[in-house]
Amino acid sequence: MNLFLLEEFLDEYSEFSMRPIVDNAIVIKGNLHRELQHEFFGSINIDYSLIIHIPLDYPENLPLIFESKGAIPNSPSNHINPDGSFCLGSPLRLKILLKRNSDFKYFFEKCVLPYLFAVTINIHQNVGFPFGELEHGTTGLILDLQDFFHLKESSEVYQMLRILSSKKKNANRMVCPCGCKQRVTQCNYFQHILRMRKVLTRVEWEEQLQLI
Numbered sequence: 001m002n003l004f005l006l007e008e009f010l011d012e013y014s015e016f017s018m019r020p021i022v023d024n025a026i027v028i029k030g031n032l033h034r035e036l037q038h039e040f041f042g043s044i045n046i047d048y049s050l051i052i053h054i055p056l057d058y059p060e061n062l063p064l065i066f067e068s069k070g071a072i073p074n075s076p077s078n079h080i081n082p083d084g085s086f087c088l089g090s091p092l093r094l095k096i097l098l099k100r101n102s103d104f105k106y107f108f109e110k111c112v113l114p115y116l117f118a119v120t121i122n123i124h125q126n127v128g129f130p131f132g133e134l135e136h137g138t139t140g141l142i143l144d145l146q147d148f149f150h151l152k153e154s155s156e157v158y159q160m161l162r163i164l165s166s167k168k169k170n171a172n173r174m175v176c177p178c179g180c181k182q183r184v185t186q187c188n189y190f191q192h193i194l195r196m197r198k199v200l201t202r203v204e205w206e207e208q209l210q211l212i
């Protein structure tokens with residue numbers, strides 16, 4: 001990975017420092033003690049010890065973020081993954097975000113700080129996440145893709161991913177995922193397929209297919 005992608009983050013968040021590489025990931029540690037603002041929910045203070053693993057092939061693979069002092073109880077309602085890392089959203093949305101801007105400071109401010117804001121409110125007030133709650137695991141992933149693909153049924157997601165991960169020549173002969181029973185190229189839905197081919201590459205869509 002290009003270390004330049006970490007520079008702005010380490011400048012802005014000087015409480016963090018780089019540690020030796022572990023398991024093919026750059027490790028960054030620090031105590032984040034800040035006041036966070038939200039236009040609707042006001043301001044809160046957060047105080048967390050974070051360990052950040054940035055894979056050497058970042059941004060191809062996503063960073064993992066952990067809290068190391070046990071300040072965020074490891075429960076599904078706090079959106080903690082089975083490996084103890086934060087569940088920051090669906091892999092698809094995170095991947096698209098990193099394609100737009102792969103600077104780690106951007107990822108941190110768009111995904112990690114909002115997560116810390118929401119989880120802090122959830123821990124102290126026990127009212128659930130105040131915004132953007134995603135269902136867990138594969139169900140959440142499929143619902144997210146259904147919404148993203150503008151499909152009516154979750155069962156149509158699989159066919160859409162098969163089309164997006166096939167070579168165009170083959171894909172254009174396949175049956176449309178929208179339920180019309182026509183070839184993809186004969187349906188108005190084809191415009192969504194053309195749009196999605198610009199969002200991720202065929203191989204990247206194939207990776208999404210492996211996830212469900």
Ligand SMILES: [Zn+2]
Nearest residue numbers: 176178180187
């Ligand atoms: Zn159709």
